[in-house]
Amino acid sequence: MMKISSCFAVFLSLLALVLVLLSFVGINPEVPEQTPYxxxxxxxxxxxxEGYDGNMLDAAxxxxxxxxLLSSYYALKWAYNPPTNPQLITRFYSAGDRDATSSPTIDFDRVLAIYIVTTLLAGAALYFVGAGKIWVAIGVFHxxxxxxxxxxxxxxxxxKSSTFWPILVFYIFLISITCILFKFPYDALWFKGQGLCFDxxxxxxFTRIYLTTLHELKHGGANNDNLNELIENEDGSSHHKSFHPTILHPQQLLLLIFGSIFHVLGNFVFTVFIHSFYAYLAFSFSYCFAFTFYTYYIYLDLHVSSIYPQKRIYLPETPSWKVxxxxxxxxxxSLLTIRLGV
Structure with missing residues (x-):
């Protein structure tokens, strides 16, 4: 059974959603006129x-x-050529469950690299075909x-679940087909809205993971005693650290947070100021920052050691009510972002 605090958290989230939905009541937004690409x-x-400059847009x-392109190249290169030194391999641990099996972060780094590549393809397609139904065929993979x-x-x-991949395929088909069938502006709002949810x-x-890892490393937890044992038992192999740069683990996780914030910030600015050319430029440049951060994170995750014998990232517990x-x-x-732009 859910605890009272869990029920209250779900209630607050539902209340926030209802309040945002109520903010749409009574408004009569003017549908922007479409322009040919x-x-x-x-x-x-x-x-x-407003203020459109083709020269500036092409340069940006x-x-x-x-x-x-550079981010994609190096992300793939680093993620698919992981190090063999165990001190350079970061591992995921489940916070609060010392019996859970850890897993290396290599698969996560590879998915992050694929994320960067799909964003490159979406950005290139956006330039050649413009934002619209054709672009959805590429943008949905982002x-x-x-x-x-x-x-x-x-x-x-x-x-771990084999059922996830059919769900993912269903999601891709659902978004693509509905955006093809929906009329403007519902196709644009539908694609924008569900994309902002993920953003x-x-x-x-990312913020939860950073805070959880900080807490586990600083204040202890189910896995802290294991880490102390590692520190005591690995003294004899500490010479390996001299061959690699050292980071203040887990501060590299801030790159994931900053990357996701820049990504949302660019989308937020252009959604709110959709008629502004400079807002569109801000949206475009936000990708340069966000995905460079992600690429640098992959480098740090696979090429530097830490003050600990093993780099550990503690994933927070996510029961169904937290999901x-x-x-x-x-x-x-997501709806609030769209509402501010209406």
């Missing part, structure tokens, strides 16, 4: 941008694509990568 001629989801897009990351982190760092959920989940709270709050924040 310059390369395809198809009507784009984007309205005419080229810079964005080059940055994403969101699917976020879905995989969230499920992986909620499953102890490794996806906000990543911020919440519900995170999901509901993510939906509420």
């Amino acid at each position: 310059r390369f395809t001629g198809y009507l784009s989801w984007l309205p005419k941008l 897009t080229l810079f964005n694509i080059i940055t994403m 969101n699917a990568s976020e879905f995989i990351i969230l499920v992986m982190l909620g499953s102890g760092g490794r996806i 906000w959920a990543l911020i919440i989940e 519900a709270v995170i999901s509901i709050f993510s939906i509420a924040l």
Whole structure:
């Protein structure tokens, strides 16, 4: 049975969602007029941008694509060529469960690299075909990568259920087909809304992981005694550390938080100021920062040691009621972002 505190948390999240939904009551938003995209001629989801400068847009897009290309290359290179030194391998542990089996973070790093690549493809497609129904065929894989990351982190760092992959395929088909069938602006709102849910959920989940890891390392917990044993037993092999840079573990997790924040910030600014060309530039540049952070995180996760003999990331416990709270709050924040732009 759920405790009173758990029920109260679910109630608060539902209350927040209801309040956001009520804010839509009585408004009569003006649907922005679609404009034909310059390369395809198809009507784009984007309205005419105030202050538009094609030269600036092309320069920003080229810079964005080059940055994403470099990020994708190095992310794949590092994630698919992991080190053999055990001191460089980070491992996921379940906070509060000392009997849980740990797993290396290599699979997570690889999914993060794929996330960067799918974002590169989505960004390139956005330039050539514009934001619209055609672009959804590529953009949906960016969101699917976020879905995989969230499920992986909620499953102890490794996806163990074989039923997840049919669910993922169903999600891709559902989003693609509905966006094709829905008329404007519902297709754009539907795709934007569900994508923002994942974006906000990543911020919440990365922050939870960072705070949980800090707590376990500083104040102890179910696995703290194991870590102390490692520190005592590994003194003789400490010479390995001299060959590698050392980080103040787990501060590298801040890169995941900053990356997710920049990603949401760019989407937030352009959603709220959808008619502004400079808001669109901010949206474009946010990807350069966000996914460079993710790539650098992969490098640190696989190439540096820490003050501990083993780098450990403690994943917070996520019972069903917490999954519900995170999901509901993510939906509420997504709808609130859209509401501010209406």
